[in-house]
Amino acid sequence: MRFGRRECFSLYGLLAAFIMQATPALAEMTVTDIRARPSLGAAHNSIVWMTIRNTSAMPDRLLRAEGDVANRVELHTHVMESHGGRVVLRMRPVADIPVPAEGEARLEPGGLHVMLIGVRHPLRPGDRFGLRLIFENASPVEITVPVLKLSETMTRHGRDGSTPARLPPSGGGN
Numbered sequence: 001m002r003f004g005r006r007e008c009f010s011l012y013g014l015l016a017a018f019i020m021q022a023t024p025a026l027a028e029m030t031v032t033d034i035r036a037r038p039s040l041g042a043a044h045n046s047i048v049w050m051t052i053r054n055t056s057a058m059p060d061r062l063l064r065a066e067g068d069v070a071n072r073v074e075l076h077t078h079v080m081e082s083h084g085g086r087v088v089l090r091m092r093p094v095a096d097i098p099v100p101a102e103g104e105a106r107l108e109p110g111g112l113h114v115m116l117i118g119v120r121h122p123l124r125p126g127d128r129f130g131l132r133l134i135f136e137n138a139s140p141v142e143i144t145v146p147v148l149k150l151s152e153t154m155t156r157h158g159r160d161g162s163t164p165a166r167l168p169p170s171g172g173g174n
Contacts (some may be wrong), residue, residue, distance in 0.1 A: 028055045029099065029138045036116070036145045037153040039123045046070070046123050048114040048131065048145055049107045049153065054099040060137045062097040062105065067131040071118030078110050091115065096136070109153070125149045 034050040054060055065073045076091045089110070097112055099105045107113045114131070116123075123129075127147040134140050 029053065029060070029133070029135060029141050030055060031133065031141055031143050034143055034145050035153050036123060036129075036147045037150055038125055038147055039119045040150070044117075044119050046116040046119050046147075047076075047153075048116065049109065050114075050143070051104055051106050051108075052097075052099050052133070053104045054101060054138075056138075057101050058137060059101045060099045060135050062099060062133055063136055064134045065114045065131050066134065067116075067129065068120070069123075069129040069131070070116035070120060072116075073131070074115045074117065075112070076115040077112050099135070123147045125152075 030053045032051050032053065034048070036046050036048045039046045048065070052062060062075065064075065067073050075094050075097055077094050078089050079092050081088050081090055091113075093115075094112070097105050097107070105112065125147055129145050129147075131143050131145055132140050133143060
């Protein structure tokens with residue numbers, strides 16, 4: 001059987017559609033519950049919390065956050081350390097933050113967070129700034145971060161955006 005030019009293009013189109021459908025989709029991230037605490041007094045640091053939801057069947061990792069709001073933007077966690085019989089909660093950098101397939105990573109007080117070191121301008125409740133989240137597989141995500149009152153940063157909104165629920169005590173989280 002012999003195919004003409006028109007039939008060949010149709011077969012190539014059909015083949016391309018089949019290949020595109022069989023190729024796994026890149027991880028897609030949605031980000032909710034975004035909030036930053038104000039920079040307090042002479043402190044030149046702040047913290048950003050959020051929930052990152054991976055809608056794909058492929059696990060991913062948040063590799064870094066970028067923005068011009070601070071001299072350095074780092075991924076951190078809190079760890080408990082014992083010093084002279086006292087337990088102290090300290091922040092430590094992490095290389096990345098895993099985001100499971102069809103799951104979420106919660107950055108929240110007392111745990112994982114984005115650390116803003118050397119905030120360039122005081123952050124006050126009502127301010128907003130941008131950050132860019134860089135993932136291993138998913139496309140970068142641009143977010144707008146609202147600065148909330150200190151008491152509001154310690155709450156987490158429901159998954160459906162409903163009224164905030166109080167977070168359990170975190171042992172002194174920032």
